[in-house]
Amino acid sequence: MADQCAPAVLKDNHSYEIIYSVAASSTAAWRNRNDRKRTTTTFLGVEIATTMRSIVKSCLECRIKKATLPEPPTRDHPRYRLAYDHNSFTFVGLDYFGPFSVTVxxxxxxxxxxxxxxxxxxxxxxxxxxxxxxxxxxxxxxxxITCQA
Structure with a gap:
């Protein structure tokens, strides 16, 4: 409570960069808004938001947690794949497999x-x-064709 009434004033960028990096390494979810708020109420600096953003961007663990896989670009389906109004087997793919032993x-x-x-x-x-x-x-x-007709 006393920290919130009179937060410590940090003059240079390097000193609160060290404090933020220690705070970031001590908690796993430091990117969380509550943890940032707790740190900013304890210490008062001139460029707090800028420094915090630069620390989060340079933190490897934070980047890994924030990373997302890019969606691969997909093309539209050809018209024959979407031809729902046609009969089945209007557009056909053919493949052979074998050989098998057939008894005649x-x-x-x-x-x-x-x-x-x-x-x-x-x-x-x-x-x-x-x-x-x-x-x-x-x-x-x-x-x-005779089976399908």
């Missing part, structure tokens, strides 16, 4: 799976493809 009758043959994905709704459709040729791709696409 009594024979085991090598086959691949064609993965059709609707770009708008992210719905997935799987078809079996005999090989990785364009003819096999067209046949798998026709089977997918």
């Amino acid at each position: 009758g009594r024979q085991h043959q090598k086959g691949y799976l064609a993965l059709f994905m609707c770009v708008t709704t992210r719905v997935v459709h799987l078809e079996i493809a005999a090989n990785l040729t364009a003819d096999s791709d067209v046949l798998a696409l026709r089977r997918m």
